[in-house]
Amino acid sequence: MFESSDLVSEDLKILENFLNNSSENSNISLVSSVISHLIKAGGKRLRPALVFIVCKMLSYQDEENKRIRVAAAIEFIHNATLLHDDVLDGGELRRGVSTANKIWGNKTSILVGDFLLTMAFQWLIECENFDVLSILSQSSATIVSGEIKQMLICSNITMTEQDYIDVVSAKTAALFAASCEAAATLAKVSVEEREALKSFGVNFGIAFQIIDDVLDYSGEQSGKNLGNDFYNRKVTLPVIISYDLADEAEKEFWQSSFGKIKNCGNFQKAISYIKNHKAIELAKEKAESYIKIAKESLDIFPSSLYKTALINLLDFTLHRKL
């Protein structure tokens, strides 16, 4: 996966066991199957890794494995949004494997998504920490409002970079921020430290999503279908940049052909415009600027293996290829 997680590999193993048990404990075999599919499809467990690394960096003494429950809850909130997201988008591939809605249908994805959300809250409640509950419940609301904003404006080719950053801040960065803030809250650090970690999370999350969106046009072996966003008429930063720099003929292309069905060369044409305007590089520079702020947010913390691990995570994100 990535080196930083080696430092918390024990915690990540406990998490996998915890998640696997939760899947086996469901008394509905369909639910077990979907959860097991999601767990096996894996993903990077980036948000749990954030929880664990921050907990370690802040020397949190966790005798009741609260960090595991918090990390599991965050991973399930994330997976719940993915399930509903794939229904909304009609996504068929994620992380290189078939999406749940492709295998089991939309109804199952909607309901199991709901189920994951209720499980997440049950684990959070077990932690008996109202601040952590508030952080995660607030961030869940923010994620959903981000999804709604995305649905409302992201098919609009003239949407601005600020609109895009607003959506990304809500739908992705909020949960990165919550992962860091929840860990900081468990560790009972000062408000200043908590805010610094929240800022790290927000800026990391924005950068992560920008790179994710860039890979939809430049990824070589992306687990997602290349061109997913294009065909779903989901405007992301590379498109916004290209459209801003486009001449009249190109603007006409984007307006008429963006999101149009496959096999007519539209996607290849879009990629060539994106390349011509160096929109991939410009989007990456934007991501880099957020990563810079994220790094600076950590300045108040003394050097440590864990702080370095957080910084490595940022660099890993910027340079990932899939």
Next chain:
Amino acid sequence: MFESSDLVSEDLKILENFLNNSSENSNISLVSSVISHLIKAGGKRLRPALVFIVCKMLSYQDEENKRIRVAAAIEFIHNATLLHDDVLDGGELRRGVSTANKIWGNKTSILVGDFLLTMAFQWLIECENFDVLSILSQSSATIVSGEIKQMLICSNITMTEQDYIDVVSAKTAALFAASCEAAATLAKVSVEEREALKSFGVNFGIAFQIIDDVLDYSGEQSGKNLGNDFYNRKVTLPVIISYDLADEAEKEFWQSSFGKIKNCGNFQKAISYIKNHKAIELAKEKAESYIKIAKESLDIFPSSLYKTALINLLDFTLHRKL
């Protein structure tokens, strides 16, 4: 609405204001519109009424309006399930008005449903009562598992009465029970009293759903589309009873025609079989048996206006026509 709610009309007014404010406070106008539509479509506010009546019966002194937040959360959890339910069923009418998915589409219904759920949990967290949080979070999980079971077995014409009761217990009765149990928990009564109220809620809820399902075949002015369950191939008690009593020809009809599209007389034929076997009356008797248990659950409480109000709610349910 119904007489029992007159006793808690002040609380119900405060609740309406609270819900209306929550709709206005959303900074996404689509969300405000959907929530406002749901609030105006109204419904009976039966679950909030249960919370309020039980709180009064138990003389709960509520200086921080926790009961309002709990009732609002329960109403929003209920509405979230309705939003997702209508997407699953393709329902177009509910309570006599167009469903949100009919007006705004499935994507909006899925996301606003998610949003309502996160708002509900935020209000519950504000109450700072872990027991109430656990009750509602557990019941949310139960509701979803009920919906999943329903999806899995309810199109099967040979499903048993026990299967049906299991589904109904989870998807409907759990939230009735949680309404009563949460109120009892706020009022800090004995375990015995809390369990009695939970039993009242469960049995009330099962009876309520049976009558609701009966009305899909017998309702005169039902707000739902008459025959909704039939056309959605959703097996409910009147059908289970009719099928159990059916001869070979009728069984063949149910197997081949249940859920088949409109305008071919299938629904009228189904109703005639249901009438011949007195399945409506038999289903109502079943509902009555649950209502009897619900009433008996209240035996341990001394007589009061509020206890009478709970009993009146039961009778109202049994005799409602829409």
